[in-house]
Amino acid sequence: MARNLLVMLGLLAGCYGFNFVMAEFIEVVYVDYINLCGLAIILAVGLNVINGLAGQFSLGHAGFMSVGAFAGAYASIMLTYGVIESGPLSFVSMGSFLLCLALSGLSAAAVGALVGAPTLRLKGDYLAIATLGFAEITRIVLTAQDAIGGPTGLKRIPKMPLLPGSEKWDGGTSTFWIYAFVCLVILLSVNLQRSTFGRALICVRENELAAETMGVRASRMKIMAFVYGAFFAGIAGCLYAHYQHSVRPDDFTTVRSIEVVVMLVLGGLGSLTGAVVGAVIVTLLPQFLRPLEESLGLSGLSMVVYAALLLLMMLFRPQGIFGQRELSLKLLRRLVPGGGKESRP
């Protein structure tokens, strides 16, 4: 545990350095891409615990994200300005921001438990369609709330808090905050995946009845997976809201949920490395296709390429890029010729 804390501190320092490099040397457009990738990674790695490890096909991740986004953004606006009205942007204080993040994560996790509990009895595509339904209901309910702006949502969401020495960084501190949570979610998920809990989750995925007769409480495990995934979706939502400075309920449609699932499928469902790689590909692909789309005057092209990629993947490599493997030192050593010493009994 002490080692984990040290690792996390080291990673935080790394994120600070990363943000510094971004602010000083990298063009704003690319910084934006990198930040969007970070948000996608948090979503995908969280969802991987639900869809990949526990094998519960959830198609409603955008719903959890929206809950976190609105909870965090509303709290942040209230703590910073006290009222919802137009005006210049300012920074949210460090304490308030951490409070907002906690609120986002916890409210999304609560919704996760709420969604997880009644849908436990459903399997496969029925579960997928039910979680999709929950996400849509969430969006419609949010749209109907005038207190958070109705369909136009919240605007003038404060900037993420300053860090020591960050005053002159034009792009702000978003990269630090986003990547701090990227590191956190990856670290915790690696631990979870390798733990006895992670194994119990996989057992539920592989054969629920057998898991139950071995004493694994499948329902509790599934709810836990939903709570975990939803918590980080909520965090991602809060970061997203502060990064964009505005949120609308329509930012979180079914297409968004599908996007996160596609990241997992592309990378290899159940593989954390795959989730990260998938998140990066799915985020960057449309960004690079957009110039082409505009020059040809063909709107929709990037989505078509994306869909075609998905179809080809399913036809020729349905297990995704990584399958269920992880990028680890062991795998690297095996890839280097002569580097791996395979011992076979």
Added chain:
Amino acid sequence: MDFTQLLQNMTNGVAKGSCYALVAVGYTMVYGVLQLINFAHSDVYMLGAYFAYWPAKWMGYLPDEKGGRAQDVPLALVGLFVVGSMAACAAVGALIERAAYRPLRHSGRLAPLITAIGVSLLLEYGGQMVFGTEPRLFPTFVEAQSYDVAGVKFANTSIIIVVTAAVLMGALTLFVNHTRQGRALRAVSHSFNNARLMGINVNATITMTFMLGSSLAAVGGILVAMDQPTITPLMGLRMGLKAFVAAVLGGIGSIPGAALGGLLLGVSESVVAYWSTTYSEAVAFLILIGVLLVRPAGILGSSAREKV
């Protein structure tokens, strides 16, 4: 409470529900034979509307750029456009099955589901590329009229929708229950392997299922387009989810169930819309979750138990 208004909403709901039913049939039949949610089905519905739109446009039955009012399409041509669109959609449905789903038929349930999502995205955004993103005004197939009965308005388009849907669903039920091919369809949805052992051509039957469902979806697309009267490449998104809910509500795999589910959903939405149009959008999903939790087999469906 304004009862006339409520009644008006309910009659509108019946028309809306009839469209849901036409699309729901496609979901329910495909799920019956393949246990696959064919996400692309709602985009075939969208194509149905466009396949009727294009010939009408080419033949000059649309308002031109100067804003001049176009003439109505003659009835014989309407029939031709509808049948043409049904045939084209049937071909698209068969093509989707052949190219995307058949290669994955034996690779679990996740891969086909993802593929279905992929095909759906491909059609939606491919549609944007080809047809453009902006909504298009649909040609006037029927001159709009409405009849007033005790304060409740009946639009002739609504009546056409309900009658067409009823006739087509009736014909489909007859086909499935009283023809050789219909019997093959029921056999395949009962058991793949047994049907094959009985000498039924399973592949041909599945292709036929997709063609039937797709052609009905085409009619649904045209009817909705007549009623709206604009069409967009993403019009299938909402319809798809709701039609699927209708199929689940009625009992997935059951054709009368799809009709019943469609009507119930259409009417419930319209009744809730009397109080709040925003929340009427959520009705479908509340019904979906309710049904899945209380009676996953739906109203007319039957459930099977996993063998331990």
Added chain:
Amino acid sequence: MSALLAADQLTMRFGGLTAVKEFSCAIESGELFGLIGPNGAGKTTVFNLLTGVYRPSSGTVTFAQSDITGQPPPSIAARGMSRTFQNIRLFDELSALENVMAGAHLRGNINLFDALLRTGRHAREEKRQRDWAYKLLAFMGLEERAGLAAKHLPYGDRRKLEIARALATEPKLICLDEPAAGMNPSEKQGLAQLIRRIRDQLHVTVLLIEHDMQLVMGLCERIVVLDHGETIACGKPRDIQSDARVIEAYLGVADG
């Protein structure tokens, strides 16, 4: 002294079909107990009723002096009853070792935070599971297979692995559903010895469903025979072998 497992008038109806009718038996601690009957007699249904997979239409199950009727499978596993499946249900993607460790999860005492933060407690639990799993793999003669994915194991080893996994939950009673199905005579011999050792060395009571009469007769101390969901005989192997109704159930009525 009361029985370890007692079923009293268990009945299971699926719609109009009565799969098991008024099944009663009492298994003493330390017994090797057999449950036999022709195909479709309702043997597996009895297992499903005992281990909580199905909730009986009527009747009660008592295990270690407490009523467990209708309890969910995890609670029953926690009380000390474990089982294998007729159609093998392993965790296919996990290795043989991990399959057995999954069985050991039940007796662990860690929470989510131990897992997320990799505390010392988690490390100790992981080691306990690993050691116990290796011990059981060795007991079943599978130590060579520890690292292999369950789905890559040969058929006979898959059956044995399922038994090892069931034993990992530290049960008082283990229910084996046709463990010798699909094995050749010499494999069956080995399995019979293994089952006896489970009882003698690990002190686990065994309830066995088996088709192979020779195996059951040679192994079990008491046997109950089911036919069409009804109990037609119960007693020592020798009495069962000469029971007219049993012979009739297995061979049909002799003409004339």
